[in-house]
Amino acid sequence: MIRNTLVSVCLLTGLLACSNEKALDNPSRGSIVVTADESLRPLVTQLTSAYSGIYPDAHFTVVFKPEQEAINQMLKDSARIVFASRPLRPNEQAVLNQKKIKGATTKIATDGVALIINRANTDSLITMSQLQGIFAGQISQWSQLKGGNQPGPITLVFDNDNSSNLDFVLTKFNVKDVKGLRIFTTRSNREVIEFVRKNPSALGFIGVNWISDGDEPLTAELSRDLRVMGVSDKPNPEKRADYYQPFQEDLGMMRYPLRRPVYVLSRETHPGLGGGLVNYVVRDAGSLIIYKLGLWPTIPYNREVNLTK
Structure with a gap:
């Protein structure tokens, strides 16, 4: 019985370790690697800097590479998300499918x-x-x-x-x-x-x-x-x-x-920091940064003005 109890404790510890590994970051806290095509450097720099300004515990290591190399880095699990001008090609999506990762593709701008x-x-x-x-x-x-x-x-x-x-x-x-x-x-x-x-x-x-x-x-x-x-x-x-x-x-x-479109491609498998950044861009004030940079956001920022007499 003691042996069975120890095995159960070990299994529980292992499950908790896996859970903690996935919970290392959340939408407002943690550290992830972001890759992006170098042509999008001004856009990505301002978006990640603005998000870190709102959430001081959110840290992005941004690596700028030619687009194909940036996507490859994400597929190899060396980056969580990538900013690119195209979605994944079938052979690239197959890499995630083999790992049972659904991934996500979000258009953020033109x-x-x-x-x-x-x-x-x-x-x-x-x-x-x-x-x-x-x-x-x-x-x-x-x-x-x-x-x-x-x-x-x-x-x-x-x-x-x-x-x-x-x-x-x-x-x-x-x-x-x-x-x-x-x-x-x-x-x-x-x-x-x-x-x-x-x-x-x-x-x-x-x-x-x-x-x-x-x-x-x-x-x-x-x-x-x-x-x-x-x-x-x-x-x-x-x-x-x-x-x-x-x-x-x-x-x-x-x-x-x-x-051309601008996408964020993600391999994130839990509600993490990558998803928090994407939500900020498409549903929050991140679209104002896209406006400021002279691009066209996919979802315009909704400004509400209250007029009082």
């Missing part, structure tokens, strides 16, 4: 890939058909674009070989092979900006949240000496109003052709 050029380049308008021609290898010189004043070839500049920016554009224009394209990759969106600032022949692709926060001094610094191109999905636009830039209203009204 973002855009901004096309930036050097201020010396006066050709600030481009069509989707022209971009298709560039990525098909049919257009390679600035002189082939209407209104271009730059000589020489168009250099396409991205932040990383595995970034969400590059993946999104290649998918958008159905590019299977980039060997014939003049593509240059850096190590970050900021380096793309610096490269374009120094090279008038460059066409850079960055996450719009890097240059759309009007209250952030860094935004003004990064935007200096750059132009953000207007993009039209009309093959033969007749006026300036046919072109749209990747800023808030045109993202929300679905007018900017290179818009």
Whole structure:
């Protein structure tokens, strides 16, 4: 009987240990690793910092990587949640399924890939058909674009070989092979900006949240000496109003052709800190931060105003 009692105590202790392991964090307390595509750095930095400001016992270790690497880190259980521009692919979801983890995918915002050029380049308008021609290898010189004043070839500049920016554009224009394209990759969106600032022949692709926060001094610094191109999905636009830039209203009204969603992908299996952050973003004041950054939140923040006589 004594032996049976000891076995029962051990089993109970083991169950409590498992329970405590799962309860190491909750929506307002604990420490988790968050990964995110580097193009979303300003957004993710402000969201996690704001949440930690509300809950001082909530700690996020945020790791910025190219999107594919960020997702892989979450699948390997080296991160709890990931901010990305796409949901999990079937083969990636299968990794969680094998571990009997359902996971969760939550759309939090509409973002855009901004096309930036050097201020010396006066050709600030481009069509989707022209971009298709560039990525098909049919257009390679600035002189082939209407209104271009730059000589020489168009250099396409991205932040990383595995970034969400590059993946999104290649998918958008159905590019299977980039060997014939003049593509240059850096190590970050900021380096793309610096490269374009120094090279008038460059066409850079960055996450719009890097240059759309009007209250952030860094935004003004990064935007200096750059132009953000207007993009039209009309093959033969007749006026300036046919072109749209990747800023808030045109993202929300679905007018900017290179818009994309922002998701939070989670492997969390209990009501934890990751879920608390996601709820803050989609149901609380986190959407105000998304507004501030010039993006379009999936669920707008509901402001209530009481008027008294």
